[in-house]
Amino acid sequence: MSKIEVDTIAPQSGTTVTLGEAGDTITVPTGATFDASSGTLTLPDGSVTNAKLANSAITLNGNSVSLGGSASIASGMFRNIIINGDMSISQRGTSFTGLGDTNSQYTLDRFKWVEEGATDTAEYTVSQSTDVPTGQGFSKSLKIDCTTADTSVDANNIQYIGTAIEGQNLQYLKYGTSNAESTTLSFWVRSNKTGTYGVALISNDSTEYLYSQTYTINSADTWEKKTLTFVGDTSANFDDDNGNSLLIQWYLVAGTNKSSGSSQTWGSYTQANRAAGQTVNLADSTSNEWYITGVQLEAGTSASDFEFLPVDVKLARCQRYYYALLNTGENDNYFLSGYYYTGSFIYCHTEFPTQMRASPSLVQGSGTDYYTFYSNGSGDGFDSFNYNITFLTRNATFGNNSQVSGTGGNAGRVYSTNTNSYVHFNAEL
């Protein structure tokens, strides 16, 4: 074999240099080859690293992508199991005051404030905040502000923010099989209260199982990213339906009967293990605040960057569980069409923007003439909708049959007369 040693091979004219002829294989000692007949460049395994790929550097020329090894489509789009993890959607309002013993409720979309167990005097305001970790791409966070303190927590009391996941969205985790996937929970958190907090996953189907861990806020009033990996459960699968199969709970207050046990991997739902190891009582001062955003739960043993989605996609995903047709403060607007079924019945109909998880409840504000049905040149006031004809997952028909009077067959539109009038649909978990 002859050998040519040169510093540069340059075209005799133009800008193209051709190596070999059709059918030749050009071999590079490191293992890379170029097949001149097909134009195929082959690189040895492991020769291209993440560091060599710039953003947007890959162009796919075709309609399909095949993933090798243990990679799955879940590691791509929609890898975040949590909906509204960036706290940007809040259809119910942006501030929820007086949350305490008897009024556990959803706040920002998909995130619920809950107090369980013995009564407690602590109260909070949960709100959508613009305080976010700098330079991470977030614009909103969920803020919990203690407004009434309780320094003596009852042993059975537990307070937390939680979210819930449908079982049919969890099947790819392959729980209940030897291939059960680990999941990794990551989130940004901030509080003036440093110390150890509990967080738990609870599988919520026919048998409840608990997996609890702790995280530590190290520096007061400083955003910190926390990452916790949960090994998959090989013993029990999630039901493949629209039910509540997985709960994620961030504990803020936990009495001794909820925190005196040990953190545990998947096992029986032991109350003392839920917030095991938690030392913080967020209710011990009205100066206390706690923030969270960037919540992501994904398959695998490491946390990827937070998956940001377009606002229309985020809103549609939230509307599967809650849909605000009319909000407070949107008074003096027509928002619904209907007709007099008889002289004393109005029927109204609305389509939902996305199919809801279950047949929803109609949630509404009620008061004297909060709504007016305008038909045939006059208005007919009523306090609330009191009559449901059909509530399906895709649409609803409802009305009033106690306060209206008109002419059967006449069509009309419903007007929001009061600033406190609202009409929502709830199909939350």
Place this chain on the structure above:
Amino acid sequence: MIDTVTKIYGGMNNEHNGYKVTYVNSNKILLVPLDEANTDYQAIQEWIADGNTVIDNPPQENN
């Protein structure tokens, strides 16, 4: 906290097809379908199991 629960009779045949729920110290009113997957329906069943009584109005004529 739930204050009252009243059966709703509706649809084309005046069958029991939902509940109307009012709350203590609130102007919120819910109309709840008979869907076991609906968490408001589940809350009503727990409220009944706790010994509370549903108001059962006679069917209303609507056709």
